[in-house]
Structure formats: C-alpha cells, structure tokens
Amino acid sequence: MRFHVLTLFPQILDGLNTSITGRALDKGVLSVNAVNIRDFTNSKHLKVDDYPYGGGAGLVMQAQPVCDAYDSIIESIGKKPRVVYMTPQGHTFNQKMAQDFAKEDDLVILCGHYEGIDERALNLIVTDYVSIGDYVLTGGELPAMVMIDAISRLVPGVLNNEESARTESFCDGLLEYPQYSRPYEYKGMKVPDVLLSGNHGKVDEWRHEQSLERTKKIRPDLYERYVKEHPEEFETGSGKNNLRRNVDET
Numbered sequence: 001m002r003f004h005v006l007t008l009f010p011q012i013l014d015g016l017n018t019s020i021t022g023r024a025l026d027k028g029v030l031s032v033n034a035v036n037i038r039d040f041t042n043s044k045h046l047k048v049d050d051y052p053y054g055g056g057a058g059l060v061m062q063a064q065p066v067c068d069a070y071d072s073i074i075e076s077i078g079k080k081p082r083v084v085y086m087t088p089q090g091h092t093f094n095q096k097m098a099q100d101f102a103k104e105d106d107l108v109i110l111c112g113h114y115e116g117i118d119e120r121a122l123n124l125i126v127t128d129y130v131s132i133g134d135y136v137l138t139g140g141e142l143p144a145m146v147m148i149d150a151i152s153r154l155v156p157g158v159l160n161n162e163e164s165a166r167t168e169s170f171c172d173g174l175l176e177y178p179q180y181s182r183p184y185e186y187k188g189m190k191v192p193d194v195l196l197s198g199n200h201g202k203v204d205e206w207r208h209e210q211s212l213e214r215t216k217k218i219r220p221d222l223y224e225r226y227v228k229e230h231p232e233e234f235e236t237g238s239g240k241n242n243l244r245r246n247v248d249e250t
C-alpha cells in the first residue's frame, strides 16, 4: 500500500521508519511518500499561508500550493485516490475505518497546520474528513501517523504470522486480556495458575472471561454491542452460559 502525505513538515513522518512499519517499508510492502506542500508554492517568498478573510487569529493555509501538491500526486500515480483530511471536525477514526482504508492501493493524507486550510482546496480534493479524537493538536501529522500505523498492520505482509494470529483474536470487539511474563512472582504478585496449567482450552476460556470482564467495566458500550452480536454465548442453557454468570458476578 502506498501512502502519500501532503504536509508542511515531512520530517515528522520519519517516525514511521522504526519498528513494524519500518520493517514493512524496508520490505517494500508499504511506502510513505511525504510531499512537501511548500515545494509547490507560486510565492516568491515560499509563503503557503495568509490572513483569514473576515479577520481572526492565526493564518490559513492557501489553496494553490495544496492543490498543486495534490495534482503532482495524481500525475505520478495516474489516478484519483481517496484523500483524507486530518481534522478535529472529522469522523472519529476507528478499527472499521482502518479496515476500509486498508483496501486502497493508494491513499492521500492531507495534514493541516495553523488555523486550517482554505475551504476551496478542501472542497476540491478531500473525500474523507477524519479526526483521531476530541482534542486539538497543532497539526495533522501525528494523526496521520496514527492512522497510517493502524491501517498498515492490516495490510497483508506487514505483520508476521505470530503478530497476525494475535490480531485475529482481538478483532472480536473486546478489550485485550491481561498478559504475564517471567518471573512467576513479582513484588509478591503471582501469575494466575491457569496460565501455568498447560491446558489450552482452559487458558482460552480464562482469557475470554477476562476480556469480557474488562470490556464490561471499562467500555460498557463495546460490551453491549458484543452481547448483541453474540447472543448464543449468553443464552440460558448453553454450555458457555457460565461466562455470563462469571462476568455478571464481578
């Protein structure tokens, strides 16, 4: 998958060159093409922003360099891909959106700074408005990196087998169960015995119960959705009904 990031601060994207995304970039499964919007300004002084019409604080990124930078991408790839504008006014990013974007071969991500981007540029090029949460950051680069990371791990070949298997067990809409590693006892706290039992069935059951319990407590909205989507697990008389009882008793 190819990401094309329109930005005034391309160096911020260097953070993707490490860990799992870094490995995928080295392998060529992913590419991140950071396009510097300033390289496309027609201004003698390399200006890319100006005062807002109507007054007010801050500067607005002008339409011309943004649209010309976008045109350069269209020209180089020979098609019009989706263009995501990172903005607190967008739809809140989630796993389902990550899955949807991961189907694209090319994705353009537009990062704003200052007081935003001239509305005409947005109307001309943007297909999706996306926020990473209800808080305001100084620019769209960190949100773009969050989105690239979440999308990348869904692209075939980015995660190795072990990492993919882990992903599958967590995409059921529940929070992750607790994990433990050596030593068996740390500051008086022991690892739950079931994890040392060698009984994989029991371990899976315990982990699922922990996931349910945690989700119910921390994210009741996700828990309710899970219950609705898995009625068979909670039916009276079913073998798995114990799960419900355990969770409700906590």
Ligand code: ADE
Pocket: 086, 087, 088, 130, 131, 132, 133, 134, 135, 136, 137, 138, 139, 140, 143
């Ligand atoms: N730019 C500034 N804040 C943002 C946010 N919360 N999400 C996406 N883009 C942003």
